Amino acid sequence: MATLAHPDEPRRPNIASADIQLPAVTSYEQVDDEILAILKPTKAWFGALLLALACLGLGAFSWIYQIHQGLGVAGYNPPVMWGVYIITFVFWVGIGHAGTLISAVLYLFRAGFRTTIYRAAEAMTVFAVMTAGLFPIIHIGRPWKFFWLIPYPNWRLIWPNFKSPLVWDVFAITTYLTISTTFLFVGLIPDIAVLRDRETNPIRRRILGVLSFGWRNTEREWRHFARAYLFLAAFSTPLVLSVHSVVSFDFAMGIVPGWHTTIFPPYFVAGAIFSGFAMVWTIIIPMRRWFGLRHYVTLNHLDASAKMVLFTSLAVGLAYLIEFFIAWYGGVQYEQDYFWNRVFGQWWWAAWIMLTCNMILPLSLFSQKLRRNPTWLWILSIFINIGMWFERFVIVVPSLSRDVEPWQWSSYVPTWVDYGLLIGSFGWFFMWFLLFIKQLPVMALAEIKEIIPPKMKHTHGHGGH
């Protein structure tokens, strides 16, 4: 369990959570050999990369077309001036939450199931936040002026408003991207050293030598590494909670029916963790099958993560119900009309997709049999991804389309440009992820080794596991 309480050495935490068993993994050499074997490209990988690039190409074409023709091709229709781009921005920021949650929060809570999945989740976080960061730039229509978003005093008469949630957002997302990338890279240093020591190509070996900073696996390096890792986790934990809270302020600070509510920060954070875990399943479940990693990501890992998904689904479902309750209990007619319109009126189809995917289907996870069925978990993850995108759609579009003044009620129909950029964002995300898994270890070698019993000369000798 918690290694901080280790009787022999209380001063350094383990970098892995120890309360997990990988019975089919018996030696350090096996870990290196099996996980590094993933790095060899296969035809299926090239096929997947080609598909990702095709999606990215569609997105790039759509964006170029939009830049050439103007933002009007994107289906905006006053007063709905936030559409697919802002929805997709919030969606990807949410996806980006699971990585740091698994890396940092579950690390501090000593949740053993994180050990073999956190590297993929961390990489997913970085690429998801990179994807999210594109959408405010796309949304402004004139992307060459994106630096106006950066709040620094200037002489263009565009002064930073430090009381605006949009400026908070820039700080929050920038910090999150920086810290997520740092966390990912620091964790990779010892594993890059493993790659360096196995590499035969001198040029690659030199590059890996630079990237590993000359890491030598000394006790001194490990000691400072473990301490720094603990502090990074401690910093990242409140950061996970703060980032999506700040994103939720983009809405909650606006006096718009459906947005102006204090429940948004915890509601957004729970939803982000929920959607992030679903994306982890979308990625990890095929990987464990195709790369033969079932003895690393075991059914116990999936079962534990399914409980997390079930919990966050219940939290999100509760938030949905509280929204309805507050609309009724608050007695504000605009709010009541808005929520009626959301579920039974103009946007019923979007709301019911959201409710079905995020509230109803995840209830299946009360069944242990389904929690331990990877095929069902993967199918469910796709539904959750769809449901969580629609959650953001339901938050953004119905509120704007049915504002306080009836004369400005309107509708919103995304165009092919919107859909092209949405598909392109998936292409961009998966392109980076596919490149990552063929260049760097997708599981943390050093941490997995830490939970494997070491070779001993004497059965009852020093230490032991």
Place this chain on the structure above:
Amino acid sequence: MRGMLGVFAELDATVAAIEDLKKGKVGDLTVFSPTPRHELEHAVHPPMSGVRKFTLIGALSGVTFGFWVAIWGSNYWPLVVGGKAISTWLPYVVFGFEVMVMVGALSTVFGMFYLAGIPRLTMTVGYDPRFSYGSYGIFCECAPERQAEAEAILRRHGAVEVRGER
């Protein structure tokens, strides 16, 4: 930098060799391991990591800067709204917090690099690629006249290979 390097397959043998080398005060030890092990740290018994000092200083600097930049920016380029303060604490907590996390985390990483002695430009002396694979290692940096003693201890505890390094 010269000494004897021993490569070990077993953890307990490595620990026993470290204890004997320390007991005999043969030389300065550098211990290698593919993964962090408490047993090795217990045997080496090093001082506590000083990374936390970098973390604290970075976090305090960050929170100060975060609040300062928001207050200074608001006062220097005021956006005047009737009845509202030009700079106010509550919304600026976001800046204080975010910058605290960013600077605190980056200074933690800097502290780790500084204290661990990385980046290293050279790594050939006293290192073997097996240390990142599955083997443990001890490099005993000692005077030439004590190398035989170091070698004897390393071999006695079952080192699979012992070699002189310089």
